[in-house]
Amino acid sequence: MTKDERFLVALAVQVLAEAEAAPAKDQRPSMAISLALRTLLPHCPEQWPLTQFWTGINGSHEIGRAQTVTASLNGIKAQLRKSGAWNDEA
Numbered sequence: 001m002t003k004d005e006r007f008l009v010a011l012a013v014q015v016l017a018e019a020e021a022a023p024a025k026d027q028r029p030s031m032a033i034s035l036a037l038r039t040l041l042p043h044c045p046e047q048w049p050l051t052q053f054w055t056g057i058n059g060s061h062e063i064g065r066a067q068t069v070t071a072s073l074n075g076i077k078a079q080l081r082k083s084g085a086w087n088d089e090a
Contacts, residue, residue: 001085009043009085012036013077016053020073024062027069033057040076043085049075 001009015036019027037050044050049072056068080086 006085008039009080012039013080013086016073016076019057020069024066027057027062027065029054029057040080040085043083044076044079045083046079049073049079 013036015032019030019033033054037054041047041050053069053072053076056065056072059065059068077086077088
């Protein structure tokens with residue numbers, strides 16, 4: 001991966017982490033989240049955590065939404081580690 005690609009992956013993860021850290025009532029889908037998920041798509045060997053994050057952020061139950069978003073973000077990071085696109089120092 002190029003330095004620019006690593007920067008984009010880190011930025012996309014940051015967008016998702018900020019959405020995950022927001023209070024449950026403030027977690028809403030946005031163009032930034034959609035773009036972040038699309039940016040990460042080619043770097044995730046399995047797409048389920050990306051799909052689950054989007055489904056979760058669109059959920060109507062606050063607690064369930066927060067739990068799904070948190071679990072999905074962990075899955076996304078695991079997929080990115082597997083592909084070599086992410087490390088926890090990024």
